[in-house]
Amino acid sequence: MSTAPDPAAPPRRRRGRRSGGEDTRAGLLEAARSEFAERGYEGATVRRIAERAGVDPAMVNHWFGTKDNLFVAAMEIEVNPATVRAEVLAGDPQDIGARVVRTFLTVWDTAGDGGAMAALLRSVTGHEFAARMLREFVTRVILRPVTERVSPDRRAERGALVASQLIGMGLMRYVVRMEPLASASRDELVATVGPTVQRYLTGNLGSTNPEV
Amino acid sequence: MSTAPDPAAPPRRRRGRRSGGEDTRAGLLEAARSEFAERGYEGATVRRIAERAGVDPAMVNHWFGTKDNLFVAAMEIEVNPATVRAEVLAGDPQDIGARVVRTFLTVWDTAGDGGAMAALLRSVTGHEFAARMLREFVTRVILRPVTERVSPDRRAERGALVASQLIGMGLMRYVVRMEPLASASRDELVATVGPTVQRYLTGNLGSTNPEV
Numbered sequence: 001m002s003t004a005p006d007p008a009a010p011p012r013r014r015r016g017r018r019s020g021g022e023d024t025r026a027g028l029l030e031a032a033r034s035e036f037a038e039r040g041y042e043g044a045t046v047r048r049i050a051e052r053a054g055v056d057p058a059m060v061n062h063w064f065g066t067k068d069n070l071f072v073a074a075m076e077i078e079v080n081p082a083t084v085r086a087e088v089l090a091g092d093p094q095d096i097g098a099r100v101v102r103t104f105l106t107v108w109d110t111a112g113d114g115g116a117m118a119a120l121l122r123s124v125t126g127h128e129f130a131a132r133m134l135r136e137f138v139t140r141v142i143l144r145p146v147t148e149r150v151s152p153d154r155r156a157e158r159g160a161l162v163a164s165q166l167i168g169m170g171l172m173r174y175v176v177r178m179e180p181l182a183s184a185s186r187d188e189l190v191a192t193v194g195p196t197v198q199r200y201l202t203g204n205l206g207s208t209n210p211e212v
Numbered sequence: 213m214s215t216a217p218d219p220a221a222p223p224r225r226r227r228g229r230r231s232g233g234e235d236t237r238a239g240l241l242e243a244a245r246s247e248f249a250e251r252g253y254e255g256a257t258v259r260r261i262a263e264r265a266g267v268d269p270a271m272v273n274h275w276f277g278t279k280d281n282l283f284v285a286a287m288e289i290e291v292n293p294a295t296v297r298a299e300v301l302a303g304d305p306q307d308i309g310a311r312v313v314r315t316f317l318t319v320w321d322t323a324g325d326g327g328a329m330a331a332l333l334r335s336v337t338g339h340e341f342a343a344r345m346l347r348e349f350v351t352r353v354i355l356r357p358v359t360e361r362v363s364p365d366r367r368a369e370r371g372a373l374v375a376s377q378l379i380g381m382g383l384m385r386y387v388v389r390m391e392p393l394a395s396a397s398r399d400e401l402v403a404t405v406g407p408t409v410q411r412y413l414t415g416n417l418g419s420t421n422p423e424v
Contacts (some may be wrong), residue, residue, distance in 0.1 A: 030215075118337045121333060121337040125330045125337065126331040131388050132391065134388055156391065157392050157396070160391065160392065160406070164377070164385075168375075168378070168380020169380065171337075171380065171383070172372055173376075175336060175345055176347050177347065178375060180368055181372035184369070191417065192373055192412075195418060199407070
């Protein structure tokens with residue numbers, strides 16, 4: 001979705017025609033997009049993606065490591081899910097809201113000038129495929145592992161609330177560029193938005209009160 | 213931006229060719245989009261929009277009432293800013309977070325099946341014009357009047373934080389359709405997201421703490 005350089009791409013050794021390895025990698029990415037589109041994130045298999053690309057499944061391991069990483073490369077989301085989970089889950093659960101916000105900002109602040117976030121959101125708003133992929137992937141790979149570790153109850157709800165605040169912050173900071181949020185420091189946003197994420201993950205969500 | 217029916221449109225009296233009045237209205241909308249694109253929301257004037265459309269400025273008043281309403285119609289945002297402000301500002305400032313969330317959901321829950329929100333976000337992520345318009349319009353017409361009434365300090369920051377949570381909630385509920393947020397009742401979202409908006413508007417925003 002993004003046109004930014006892909007950090008998972010091997011260094012280019014020469015200009016001009018792609019090497020055979022790069023052809024294999026590009027073929028796998030295309031096959032992965034088709035497979036994920038047809039079967040969703042859960043239903044897609046590495047074996048079938050390799051079959052569609054006409055290569056050995058070991059090539060997926062060689063070029064991408066895991067199905068998660070292949071998905072991320074296919075979607076051109078420039079994050080490593082395992083690193084994100086590790087950073088967020090390390091440390092005191094009472095500070096996890098701050099760490100979630102800081103990690104999100106660190107990933108996206110370095111992902112170019114907002115073009116990557118705009119491309120991601122454009123894709124999500126334009127294609128049911130991308131919306132479904134984001135929903136499944138973010139839920140399974142980021143939100144669920146975190147809420148299973150720290151949230152006392154209502155985990156799916158808490159995860160979706162966290163996602164709503166983070167994606168909204170990203171949209172305002174990188175795409176709409178609403179000030180002073182666009183140029184706020186990470187520390188400022190950790191201070192203002194961190195408590196929101198903390199409450200969504202571990203706090204009192206409140207009960208419904210139709211009187212208000 | 214949206215393909216949903218425009219509530220400000222006059223009822224169609226017949227099929228086929230548009231009436232002269234509908235031509236005037238359509239011409240004003242097109243002129244308004246050009247004028248807003250060139251000069252921004254603040255710089256655009258009703259007089260110049262009428263000139264561009266080749267009609268009397270009184271036609272703007274006749275068809276749209278105010279510059280705000282003309283802008284909303286040109287952007288195909290299906291809200292009445294004055295109604296939104298009145299609903300939000302009526303009542304106890306200590307419940308304003310709940311009212312903001314409820315009003316937002318009432319407007320968007322009735323704006324079709326999420327198509328309007330997707331169209332809005334697609335436009336915002338695809339066009340600097342739409343991003344700038346949304347930024348200026350939402351800030352001036354919705355956020356600033358509210359924060360000026362209820363927020364003790366850091367008003368621009370508080371307004372942008374509120375916008376970030378609302379737009380993120382809208383994206384998750386109507387476009388990405390992440391459950392259980394997508395099918396949560398308004399009461400549930402008022403209970404979970406209302407306190408976030410309340411804190412952003414009137415609460416303690418916290419100070420930066422680079423240690424976390």
